[in-house]
Amino acid sequence: MKIALNGFGTVGKAFAQILIDKAQTLQKEFDLDIQIAAINTRTRGTLFNPEGLDLSKVLAQSNFTGMADATQTAFKDIITHDVIDVVLDVAPTDIQTGQPGLDICRQALSAGKDVVVASKGALAVAFNELQEKAQQTRSHLLYEGSVMAGTPAIRLAKQDLAGCTITEARGILNGTTNYILTQMETGMTYADALQQAQELGYAEPDPTGDVEGWDAAAKILILSAALFGLQLKLSDLDVTGITQITPEDIAAAQAAGERYKLVASVTAQGGSVKPIRLPLIDPLANVGGATNAITYRTDLMGDVTLIGAGAGPRQTGFALLSDLIDIHRRG
Numbered sequence: 291m292k293i294a295l296n297g298f299g300t301v302g303k304a305f306a307q308i309l310i311d312k313a314q315t316l317q318k319e320f321d322l323d324i325q326i327a328a329i330n331t332r333t334r335g336t337l338f339n340p341e342g343l344d345l346s347k348v349l350a351q352s353n354f355t356g357m358a359d360a361t362q363t364a365f366k367d368i369i370t371h372d373v374i375d376v377v378l379d380v381a382p383t384d385i386q387t388g389q390p391g392l393d394i395c396r397q398a399l400s401a402g403k404d405v406v407v408a409s410k411g412a413l414a415v416a417f418n419e420l421q422e423k424a425q426q427t428r429s430h431l432l433y434e435g436s437v438m439a440g441t442p443a444i445r446l447a448k449q450d451l452a453g454c455t456i457t458e459a460r461g462i463l464n465g466t467t468n469y470i471l472t473q474m475e476t477g478m479t480y481a482d483a484l485q486q487a488q489e490l491g492y493a494e495p496d497p498t499g500d501v502e503g504w505d506a507a508a509k510i511l512i513l514s515a516a517l518f519g520l521q522l523k524l525s526d527l528d529v530t531g532i533t534q535i536t537p538e539d540i541a542a543a544q545a546a547g548e549r550y551k552l553v554a555s556v557t558a559q560g561g562s563v564k565p566i567r568l569p570l571i572d573p574l575a576n577v578g579g580a581t582n583a584i585t586y587r588t589d590l591m592g593d594v595t596l597i598g599a600g601a602g603p604r605q606t607g608f609a610l611l612s613d614l615i616d617i618h619r620r621g
């Protein structure tokens with residue numbers, strides 16, 4: 291299986307390292323040999339070798355210029371090359387426009403390539419269009435890493451719960467905000483908890499996307515399309531972040547035997563992201579720190595809750611691997 295990889299940051303590199311570490315296991319357990327044939331970055335150049343790149347060498351380089359496999363060929367021309375089977379997008383994307391991943395997904399699917407994304411933008415903006423394109427060209431579009439990293443939130447809903455009707459998904463889909471709310475329960479102010487989250491690398495220097503709820507909202511757009519076929523826009527969602535939550539709010543919830551959580555939810559009628567006081571008997575109320583969770587409400591199984599990592603380079607690298615194994619099994 292030959293891969294073209296867009297983006298080689300923390301996730302792209304962790305994925306490459308997983309391929310090195312797991313090469314023998316993949317061969318033995320799945321008869322699967324995954325080769326990365328192309329890597330594209332924003333500032334460090336592009337690599338292409340139809341035979342497959344030497345990942346140990348690539349990981350040792352901070353810049354690709356001067357490497358034997360460095361190329362001036364545009365990535366859009368590489369992804370349609372005969373040798374490429376699967377195109378992976380692990381670069382940052384704009385959740386308003388879906389770019390640059392959206393164009394890459396369109397080109398790859400139009401050329402009949404399978405596509406795997408950990409980025410959210412393309413699917414948040416054009417899930418239905420991309421799924422239709424995949425059906426037309428009989429290619430696969432998989433996106434496990436876009437919601438809860440490698441914790442199999444998508445696979446649980448689409449494969450394991452297939453046959454159940456899912457009527458609602460509600461979850462803690464952003465680790466940064468859950469970490470901040472958990473710390474505020476120890477008496478910290480919002481500002482101090484945010485600063486601590488930034489020092490630990492959970493929050494970006496500009497935390498707006500997380501704390502105002504937009505990251506969780508993008509995941510709700512993906513879930514609304516994946517579960518209910520609803521192609522919503524960010525402006526269709528009711529989105530409130532956690533910036534207005536005070537220590538007094540947290541204390542009042544605690545006194546009532548409840549906990550504030552930033553709950554992202556979606557039904558066939560629409561979606562929202564907002565801080566909600568949950569009773570402690572709700573499984574989501576007991577998910578602390580940067581951990582994520584999702585509860586699917588179903589007709590045959592009642593509520594099914596999945597708890598696990600929602601981010602992390604290795605966890606997201608695993609999401610990519612799990613999608614590739616899925617594609618390999620589908621044949």
Ligand SMILES: NC(=O)c1ccc[n+]([C@@H]2O[C@H](COP(=O)([O-])OP(=O)(O)OC[C@H]3O[C@@H](n4cnc5c(N)ncnc54)[C@H](OP(=O)(O)O)[C@@H]3O)[C@@H](O)[C@H]2O)c1
Binds near residue numbers: 333602606
């Ligand atoms: N980190 C996580 O835990 C996590 C979890 C789930 C999903 N994701 C998603 O995975 C993606 C990658 O995250 P990351 O943490 O690996 O990001 P990152 O460390 O910032 O790396 C981004 C990579 O993408 C490249 N890039 C940036 N803009 C590009 C463009 N326009 N065209 C081609 N390449 C471009 C960068 O190039 P340079 O090397 O030249 O800078 C870099 O190699 C994001 O969409 C993120 O939302 C991340």
